[in-house]
Amino acid sequence: MGKLRFFLGNYQFFSLLLFYLYSQAFISSSFTNSLIERPTCSHNESQALLQFKQTLFFDCNASFLCNPNYGIAAFLKTDSWKEDTDCCSWEGVTCDSDTGRVIGLDLSCSWLCGTIPSNSSLFFLQHLKRLNLAFNNFRQSNISAKFGQFPNLTHLNLSNSFSSGQVPSEISHLSKLVSLDLSRFSLPFPSDQEPFNELKLETTTLKRLALNFSRVKELFLDGIDMCSVDHGYLMNLSSSLTSLSLVDCGLNGTISDRIFRFPNLKLLKLGKNPELVVYLPKSNGTSTLEILDLKQTVLVGDLSGSIRGLKSLKSLNLASCDLNGSIPTSLANLSQLVVLELPDNNFSGWIPASFANLTELQHLDLSYNGLEGTIPPFANGLSKLVCLLLPSNLLNGTIPPWVFNLPSLKLLSLANNRFIGHISEFQSKSLSIIYFKNNMLQGHIPRSIFQLVNLTVLDLSLNNFSDSVELDMFSELQNLEFLDLSHNSLSLSTKNGVNFALNKLHFLSLSSCNLTEFPNFLRGSKVLTILDLSKNIIRGPIPQWMWKVGKESLLHLYLDHNSLTGPVQFPWKNALTLYLQSNRFQGVLPIPPVQTSFFSIANNYMTGEISSSICNISSLRIIDASHNNLSGKIPSCLFNFSNTLSVLDLRANGFHGTIPTTFVEPCSLENLNFHGNQMEGPLPRSLANCRNLQVLDLGSNKLSDTFPNWLETLPMLQVLVLSSNKFHGFVNNSGARLPFPKLRLGTLKI
Ligand SMILES: *[C@@H]1O[C@H](CO)[C@@H](O)[C@H](O)[C@H]1NC(C)=O
Ligand SMILES: *[C@@H]1O[C@H](CO)[C@@H](O)[C@H](O)[C@H]1NC(C)=O
Ligand SMILES: *[C@@H]1O[C@H](CO)[C@@H](O)[C@H](O)[C@H]1NC(C)=O
Ligand SMILES: *[C@@H]1O[C@H](CO)[C@@H](O)[C@H](O)[C@H]1NC(C)=O
Ligand SMILES: *[C@@H]1O[C@H](CO)[C@@H](O)[C@H](O)[C@H]1NC(C)=O
Ligand SMILES: *[C@@H]1O[C@H](CO)[C@@H](O)[C@H](O)[C@H]1NC(C)=O
Ligand SMILES: *[C@@H]1O[C@H](CO)[C@@H](O)[C@H](O)[C@H]1NC(C)=O
Ligand SMILES: *[C@@H]1O[C@H](CO)[C@@H](O)[C@H](O)[C@H]1NC(C)=O
Ligand SMILES: *[C@@H]1O[C@H](CO)[C@@H](O)[C@H](O)[C@H]1NC(C)=O
Ligand SMILES: *[C@@H]1O[C@H](CO)[C@@H](O)[C@H](O)[C@H]1NC(C)=O
Ligand SMILES: *[C@@H]1O[C@H](CO)[C@@H](O)[C@H](O)[C@H]1NC(C)=O
Ligand SMILES: *[C@@H]1O[C@H](CO)[C@@H](O)[C@H](O)[C@H]1NC(C)=O
Numbered sequence: 001m002g003k004l005r006f007f008l009g010n011y012q013f014f015s016l017l018l019f020y021l022y023s024q025a026f027i028s029s030s031f032t033n034s035l036i037e038r039p040t041c042s043h044n045e046s047q048a049l050l051q052f053k054q055t056l057f058f059d060c061n062a063s064f065l066c067n068p069n070y071g072i073a074a075f076l077k078t079d080s081w082k083e084d085t086d087c088c089s090w091e092g093v094t095c096d097s098d099t100g101r102v103i104g105l106d107l108s109c110s111w112l113c114g115t116i117p118s119n120s121s122l123f124f125l126q127h128l129k130r131l132n133l134a135f136n137n138f139r140q141s142n143i144s145a146k147f148g149q150f151p152n153l154t155h156l157n158l159s160n161s162f163s164s165g166q167v168p169s170e171i172s173h174l175s176k177l178v179s180l181d182l183s184r185f186s187l188p189f190p191s192d193q194e195p196f197n198e199l200k201l202e203t204t205t206l207k208r209l210a211l212n213f214s215r216v217k218e219l220f221l222d223g224i225d226m227c228s229v230d231h232g233y234l235m236n237l238s239s240s241l242t243s244l245s246l247v248d249c250g251l252n253g254t255i256s257d258r259i260f261r262f263p264n265l266k267l268l269k270l271g272k273n274p275e276l277v278v279y280l281p282k283s284n285g286t287s288t289l290e291i292l293d294l295k296q297t298v299l300v301g302d303l304s305g306s307i308r309g310l311k312s313l314k315s316l317n318l319a320s321c322d323l324n325g326s327i328p329t330s331l332a333n334l335s336q337l338v339v340l341e342l343p344d345n346n347f348s349g350w351i352p353a354s355f356a357n358l359t360e361l362q363h364l365d366l367s368y369n370g371l372e373g374t375i376p377p378f379a380n381g382l383s384k385l386v387c388l389l390l391p392s393n394l395l396n397g398t399i400p401p402w403v404f405n406l407p408s409l410k411l412l413s414l415a416n417n418r419f420i421g422h423i424s425e426f427q428s429k430s431l432s433i434i435y436f437k438n439n440m441l442q443g444h445i446p447r448s449i450f451q452l453v454n455l456t457v458l459d460l461s462l463n464n465f466s467d468s469v470e471l472d473m474f475s476e477l478q479n480l481e482f483l484d485l486s487h488n489s490l491s492l493s494t495k496n497g498v499n500f501a502l503n504k505l506h507f508l509s510l511s512s513c514n515l516t517e518f519p520n521f522l523r524g525s526k527v528l529t530i531l532d533l534s535k536n537i538i539r540g541p542i543p544q545w546m547w548k549v550g551k552e553s554l555l556h557l558y559l560d561h562n563s564l565t566g567p568v569q570f571p572w573k574n575a576l577t578l579y580l581q582s583n584r585f586q587g588v589l590p591i592p593p594v595q596t597s598f599f600s601i602a603n604n605y606m607t608g609e610i611s612s613s614i615c616n617i618s619s620l621r622i623i624d625a626s627h628n629n630l631s632g633k634i635p636s637c638l639f640n641f642s643n644t645l646s647v648l649d650l651r652a653n654g655f656h657g658t659i660p661t662t663f664v665e666p667c668s669l670e671n672l673n674f675h676g677n678q679m680e681g682p683l684p685r686s687l688a689n690c691r692n693l694q695v696l697d698l699g700s701n702k703l704s705d706t707f708p709n710w711l712e713t714l715p716m717l718q719v720l721v722l723s724s725n726k727f728h729g730f731v732n733n734s735g736a737r738l739p740f741p742k743l744r745l746g747t748l749k750i
Pocket of ligand 2: 059061
């Protein structure tokens with residue numbers, strides 16, 4: 001274009017236009033190449049790049065943090081790197097337009113894996129100005145000191161790629177550096193990924209870096225271990241500094257308010273350093289700061305005053321800072337605010353009505369505080385809100401209409417407050433999360449909810465909604481992942497039949513919903529993890545299709561308190577909780593899947609013996625099979641197969657035989673109940689191994705023994721029932737200083 005402008009003065013417009021079109025059409029032909037004389041990549045650099053590629057391997061898991069949803073997609077950039085082609089045309093490579101030297105290399109999110117040792121050919125690329133290797137997996141190698149030897153490097157980005165060893169002090173030799181990003185996110189890792197080790201920074205390195213980086217504007221060191229660093233040296237950083245990010249660095253000590261006085265600072269993030277004491281700035285200056293993150297730090301100073309000076313602020317995060325009193329009304333002066341996060345503090349009082357002036361606000365999070373009163377009636381304000389999070393406060397009154405009229409709203413959480421009254425129809429079609437759990441809302445469920453095609457979470461549980469809802473109304477909600485309507489006064493019906501599936505649903509709770517059938521929309525589900533249909537009026541056997549729902553995925557199943565009949569099986573091989581009590585199931589007791597912890601089938605009509613194969617389920621903590629028609633002997637392995645079993649409730653059955661003598665230490669039993677069976681013989685002395693026993697109920701059996709004075713030493717025992725047996729002898733003190741120290745209820749009648 002430079003050449004074009006030169007010609008503009010000398011030629012007629014028409015001929016110029018022709019020339020321009022001509023050169024554009026042949027832009028890649030040899031004709032224009034010779035005209036523009038664009039140099040190609042040198043053989044040396046081309047070889048260096050190819051060698052670098054060869055020392056690495058590709059693993060599509062290496063860039064798992066790159067998510068197209070957040071605007072960064074991972075792909076194999078080096079795929080286009082081929083011998084005998086101009087390396088300046090390779091993906092990720094930038095050449096100087098005059099010399100053809102490689103001056104930029106961006107291999108971020110490229111699925112690269114391996115190590116970058118100091119003899120890597122990467123370091124031959126001496127003309128590099130920008131180097132980005134972010135979001136790959138070089139976690140096995142240290143950051144080589146050679147990274148400090150690119151004489152003209154201005155941008156170095158190794159974020160989320162390296163994680164072990166020291167940040168080499170040689171990095172400070174990069175005297176032309178403008179931007180350094182060594183940050184790493186603290187995200188949960190997929191189970192097959194080795195966790196990041198710590199990347200460490202020493203005081204001497206920070207000191208040198210602050211002195212030598214005379215042009216540095218951006219410094220991102222999040223997640224680097226700096227717990228032993230004297231961060232006072234940060235104050236020596238260049239006055240060109242615009243961004244300083246030190247989230248989750250283990251910083252301690254105090255940081256002076258001078259940190260706010262870098263004249264060009266726009267971004268300051270010191271969050272997640274719970275030991276760090278931050279002195280807030282005085283209000284006399286006007287700060288350039290746009291993004292301030294001080295979550296989980298200790299703040300000192302006058303917050304309300306400091307805020308006044310931060311006129312340019314767009315994003316403020318003061319989560320978990322132990323703040324109390326009223327929310328400072330001066331926040332309403334920050335007219336540029338887009339993001340305001342104050343969750344998990346001790347704020348009390350009302351939400352300031354002056355927030356109506358925060359017209360740019362998109363994200364407001366005041367959750368987990370002690371805010372009271374009603375939501376203020378912001379007439380037209382806050383109309384840009386995308387996210388409104390007010391859960392877990394003491395807010396009351398009705399929800400004002402503006403909340404339902406926000407055109408861009410995606411997330412709305414008002415859970416765990418004291419809201420009353422009816423809720424209105426939603427005007428926003430973009431809503432993705434509605435979380436109203438645990439209030440006192442009443443009336444109908446707004447029908448507009450059933451049109452929110454992007455809804456992923458709907459939780460109206462624990463309110464007073466009263467309505468009849470047909471399940472086919474959910475048919476549009478194909479993105480639903482979490483649905484909880486439990487504990488209202490709802491009546492869910494399947495009048496018109498249901499012939500759609502909600503294939504993304506992984507949490508469904510319709511407890512106490514007057515449901516008469518299993519919701520057909522679960523048919524074929526492969527992702528369901530929690531299903532709670534307890535306390536309904538579902539009758540008859542579990543339908544065949546239901547045994548296939550969530551076969552691999554289901555973890556928690558609650559079908560208790562219905563009128564289900566027929567035999568039971570457990571095809572859900574990963575289940576942890578199986579609550580089937582208070583139904584009319586019959587047949588033999590099925591053995592739960594191998595990881596089950598909580599198993600209740602109490603109050604049914606189960607018959608036969610307990611198979612000793614139940615002892616293969618070593619994670620069991622609760623077995624409740626009380627109030628059935630079980631019989632036979634209690635498998636002796638039940639008392640030595642596991643050191644997790646804490647409740648064994650077999651009361652009101654027909655078991656006979658002696659109590660097994662196999663209670664071994666460590667015995668974790670807290671509640672042992674054999675009441676109302678036909679057990680006979682003596683009480684095994686090994687019961688004394690069960691030091692955690694709180695309830696021992698053996699009443700109404702045929703046990704015969706001397707009175708078990710030896711139980712008096714059990715330190716936690718609160719309930720002891722031995723009545724209606726054949727115990728004999730005396731209840732005497734066998735010498736323990738404090739017999740039955742915790743006993744509250746003892747029915748010892750012999
Ligand atoms: C290529 O590299 C060799 C050494 O590896 C060096 O001697 C030579 O000068 C380089 N040539 C160019 C054009 O950079
Ligand atoms: C990537 O991760 C998936 C599971 O997360 C695993 O099955 C696969 O083997 C991994 N691939 C490589 C190349 O490690
Ligand atoms: C780097 O050095 C190692 C030995 O330390 C050697 O195995 C490897 O081949 C060398 N790599 C290159 C690219 O020279
Ligand atoms: C670094 O930049 C300077 C000034 O632009 C230039 O003269 C020099 O050749 C560059 N050095 C390298 C190794 O590219
Ligand atoms: C580093 O690279 C990643 C991935 O391209 C990018 O998201 C991040 O913003 C970069 N850091 C800086 C400081 O530019
Ligand atoms: C990384 O550096 C540490 C010292 O900071 C050293 O102990 C370790 O051996 C180095 N690991 C590798 C793979 O070079
Ligand atoms: C900060 O933590 C380090 C390492 O735990 C400790 O040695 C140092 O004394 C602490 N400094 C302050 C000011 O608490
Ligand atoms: C603000 O006041 C402090 C003392 O309270 C002073 O050191 C500082 O220079 C003042 N800043 C401006 C910008 O006036
Ligand atoms: C909102 O700002 C205007 C000036 O822009 C001011 O007059 C008004 O008092 C403010 N409202 C509240 C509630 O603070
Ligand atoms: C709402 O809360 C405020 C402040 O706690 C209280 O004064 C008011 O009486 C409450 N209103 C209702 C209807 O409970
Ligand atoms: C639902 O989400 C999709 C994808 O994010 C978006 O394109 C669409 O506009 C959304 N629909 C509504 C009604 O907001
Ligand atoms: C549940 O249904 C029964 C009749 O089947 C009805 O009497 C009861 O009121 C319903 N409960 C609710 C909460 O709608």
